[in-house]
Amino acid sequence: MAAIFVRFETPKELADKIYKAVELARDTGRIKKGTNEVTKIIERGDAKFVVMAEDVSPPEILAHIPLLCEEKSVPYGYVPSKTELGGSAGIKKGTASIAVMDPGKASDLLKEIVGEIEKLRK
Numbered sequence: 106m107a108a109i110f111v112r113f114e115t116p117k118e119l120a121d122k123i124y125k126a127v128e129l130a131r132d133t134g135r136i137k138k139g140t141n142e143v144t145k146i147i148e149r150g151d152a153k154f155v156v157m158a159e160d161v162s163p164p165e166i167l168a169h170i171p172l173l174c175e176e177k178s179v180p181y182g183y184v185p186s187k188t189e190l191g192g193s194a195g196i197k198k199g200t201a202s203i204a205v206m207d208p209g210k211a212s213d214l215l216k217e218i219v220g221e222i223e224k225l226r227k
Contacts, residue, residue, distance in 0.1 A: 108164035110157065112171050113225045115183045122218050123156055123182050126211040127193040127203060134209025138194050140166055143204040144173065152179045152204040154215050158187035161201040170202060180219040 130136050137146050146152045155174050157167050174181040184190050187199035194203050208215045
């Protein structure tokens with residue numbers, strides 16, 4: 106069963122693209138890690154894309170993020186593993202969520218990801 110905050114199923118290929126986009130944005134742009142930081146960035150209107158890990162416990166930590174993203178028209182996606190998300194973000198431990206503020210060289214890849222997510226949500 107999916108966590109309460111997961112609004113659509115993410116195929117593995119798409120999750121892999123999201124990890125890659127996070128790595129590219131980390132190296133060539135700007136990202137913020139951790140749910141508190143991510144929440145602030147979305148509220149300020151600085152988030153270009155938000156990624157949430159599906160395996161967070163308790164899931165309530167991320168319950169507000171999809172709603173906030175929708176309210177602020179920020180595209181978002183899911184990945185299966187917080188450990189892998191942390192790795193993509195360049196940290197040794199897992200992270201529940203990250204926000205891409207400046208995609209850097211991940212810009213085109215993010216556009217592609219957002220397009221695929223929009224199809225999934227229909």
